[in-house]
Amino acid sequence: MKKMRFIIFALSAFILTSLSAAPTILEVEYKDVTVDGKTVKVATIEQPDGTWGYYGEKGGEFDVIVKNKLDTPTVIHWHGLILPDSQDGVSGVTQLNPIDLGKEYHYKFKLVQSGTYWMHSHYGMQEQELVEAPFIITTADDKDYKQVVVMFQDFSFKSPSENLKELQSQSPKDDTMKIDNKAMPGMAMNKEEAAPDLNDVKYDAFLTNYHTDDNPEVVKVKPEEKVKLRFIDGSAATNYWVTLGGLKGQLIAVDGQSVKPIEVEKIQLALGQRADVIVTIPKEGGTYQILGQVEGLKAQTGIILTAEAKAEGFKIETEASEATPALNYDQDFLLHSLDKLLPELSTDTVRVKLSGDMDKYIWKINDQVWPDITPIKVKQNQRIVMIIDNETMMSHPMHLHGYDFKITNINGKSVDGPFRDTVLVQPMSTVIIQFDAINAGKWMFHCHNIYHMAAGMMTYIDVIGVKEN
Ligand SMILES: [Cu+2]
Known part of the structure; x- marks a missing residue:
């Protein structure tokens, strides 16, 4: 029995x-x-x-x-x-x-x-x-919110390889052209005379959750409902300014990592990055356009939140009245992480130079072009201080796999910045990030702009395991 x-x-x-x-x-x-x-x-x-x-x-x-x-x-x-x-x-x-x-x-x-x-x-x-x-x-806290994912996407009728070929053939062919044309991407020049260079690719549309502006996703909400907007920039080569349709929101996390909440009506979202924003639908209900407007352009995309009973016939204007400026470092100065780096680790400094060769539309990390790279080697269980110097006229959303890093310095200014996995390194600028290399392994480190990545801007960090006694 x-x-x-x-x-x-x-x-x-x-x-x-x-x-x-x-x-x-x-x-x-x-x-x-x-x-x-x-x-x-x-x-x-x-x-x-x-x-x-x-x-x-x-x-x-x-x-x-x-x-x-x-x-x-x-x-x-x-x-x-x-x-x-x-x-x-x-x-x-x-x-x-x-x-x-x-x-x-x-x-x-x-x-x-x-x-x-x-x-x-x-x-x-x-x-x-x-x-x-x-x-x-x-x-468990997430049951208090209606969960809404907002993923921005850039769309081209051309294949990515056609787009890349065009970028490679548009590049200046001689040095005279390089010097005369201030708008050429990737070129190093004096900070004073230089305007940043945005948007290599001319897209046919910008989508949100696969929806176009004439058929946007419509999310039903209730008056006084708390909504957690989970923004994801899933574009291949586009950064956005995000607006909340007149609502005020609390920005509570970036790249999945909690930050001290700040009140926002507009946020910056670079390629590969995420942001969690809480909005509360007003007592009187209403309809709200949650939009991502492309950096440097009038083009926009988004979703609709509505408390109206009849949720049909909504459209989003494909263009805003004015073009946006370039993204900048303001938001990373305002954000402070809730977590800390480990206090007890010894440090190792790694220098990373971002550069470009515009004759051939080639993008480099430490003068190397993927896949012809030697990995950056560091020992496990150390604090890695990574100094990233962008010597080009384009911003690069640099992404590290397998780790969150803390932004600790921007252009020589110490900051108690957020933890992120993707940082937009502005043209002709220097950012210091730090992370605790706890996990041994090979961790990709690359620009998240798919064309820059395909044109070489990728390497990996080899965190070499240390045997424990
Ligand atoms: Cu890049």
Whole structure:
């Protein structure tokens, strides 16, 4: 009898664990969007029930099978996640091969963070083809808010390789041209005479959550409801100014990391970055356009929040009345992290120079061009102080895999800045970031502008494991 009871117990335990252990499926697949009356194929990452991306809880296990339903290989990177480098999804560096067409790959790691992250292809220039989705990790507090993801995307009818070819052929062919033309990207010149250079690619549209301005996503809200807007810049080469339709919001986190809340009506969001903003819908209800306006242009995209009963017929103007200025460092000066770096570590300083060769549209880190690089080697369990010098006329959203880093100095000014995984390094400027190199492994460090990355601006940091006694 005892034996029988044990068998039943063992069986039910087995059934329970196998139930809870069923991996989530994420399918990388094609999807249609209609832009200017033309319907074209882009890509997305969805669960079989249509959920876009992944939603998990802090402390839970990320146990996911990625199925490639595209007609090309792919590999998916979990942007901003702290994980073993074997799970980081970078083919040729941490994952031997990409996921071939029709094949799948099993990723597994513990969710030690919470907040707004995202996932995207780290294969070729597939981000421009919108192989991307949100990756949201909630905590118990999140039940107090209506959760709304707002991912900005840039869209081109041309393939990313056609766009890159155009950029390469537009480059100045001789030095005279370089000196005469102040607008040439990437050129070093005097700070006084230089205007920053924005937007290499001329896009056909800007989308939010795959929606165009004439058919925006409409989210129903209630009067007095608290809404957590989870902004993600999932664009391939576009930075945004985000506005809240006249609402005042509390900016509570950037790149998934909590900051001391500040009141905002407008925020800056660079490529790859995220921002969590809480807004409260007024008592009288109303309709609010939550917009991202492209840096340096009038073009805008966004979603609609409405408390109206009849939620139809909304449109977003494709252009604002005025062009925005370039992004700047103001926001990073205002933001302060709630977390601290570890106090007890010895430090190691790493210098990173960002430069460009505009004759050939080549972008470099420490004069090296991916894949011909020697990795930056550091020892595990040290505080890494990374001094990033941008010697070009374009800003570069520099992204480090597997770590959050703290911004500690901007152009010589010490700051108690936020933790981030992507920092927009402004033209002709210097930023110091610091991180505790706790996790050994190979961690990509690159510009998140897909064209700069494809044109060489990528390397990796090899955090070399130290054996514990
Ligand atoms: Cu760049």
